[in-house]
Amino acid sequence: MPAFVEELLATGCPVYAIGREAHVIVEFEVPETLRGAISEQVNEICERYGKRDYLLLHIAHHLRTIGFGNELTCEIVH
Secondary structure, three states: OHHHHHHHHHOOOOEEEEOOOEEEEOHHHOOHHHHHHHHHHHHHHHHHHOOOHHHHHHHHHHHHHOOOEEOOOOOOOO
16 A cells, blocks of 8 residues: 555645554645645545555554654543
């Protein structure tokens, strides 16, 4: 999934691993004037790559190895 991650990052929209099992696409960090266009690009990339649930661990691991990881410091309970 490195290609998926690299394409997302190339849009200018940050993507971070959260802990070891999840990732988040952070569109709110994009300047508001660019948000709509970048959001469309991100959606196109996500649609092209299809379902990735079974790859969450791999995506999170790759993000951590390239410096886009955040470790959880507390347990989140829903």
